[in-house]
Amino acid sequence: MPVFDHLGITVADLARATEQFDPLLQALGFARYDADGSVSWYREGDVELILFPAREPDSQPHRHGEVGWQHLAFAVESRAEVDRLHSVALAAGWSAVREPKLYPRFNDRYYASFVEDDSGIRLEFMHNPPRSPPLSDPRDLRIG
Template structure:
């Protein structure tokens, strides 16, 4: 089980509009931005996803083969989060749809954040 996730950002403050848009499309919100860290979670709940500079002080960079997948509540949330990601400067890595193409239980979309981290938003159908 995952307790929380941290996503490294080259510029946390510049990344906030992207993450505000993506998580907002999923009914989540930023609960704080303090000390160079931003926390996101379900409305009224503790943060479970943090956007931050790397602890080692080196530049943030995406990991090869690493992807974080966020569970959405519906196909509509997946569609909205993908559209929000692209509108907020993200790069498309796979339009919303079933994976594999004939799946009746997984609906996902893929994109990269401004730092280049690969993210997925999916719904169980």
């Protein structure tokens, strides 16, 4: 059983946020469910993501680095998938924070991009394959 069941995100404009999130989450294989006062996406075995409208009509967008939300990272299978999702996000109106690239400060395999929506919600698409197993010492292959 997953530890996290769902992630609720408050947005300034639910209709606009839905326009921005839907293409991305559909591209990741999530199904959309509309409800009264919220929109959610779910994929079997994953955490449900739910958008809620702000309770205060004049709420300001979230600012990265302030207390609260930092970002949500989606792990994907390849660098090409990071590139594809980054393009889908830009086409849906997200702003590029960081273009797809390697992040050697994390490790030599970490490839990612970062985008932000109109509400200041930041997402990361990342590919971080496992380190290749070390080559065996030829002495370990001796017979007898």
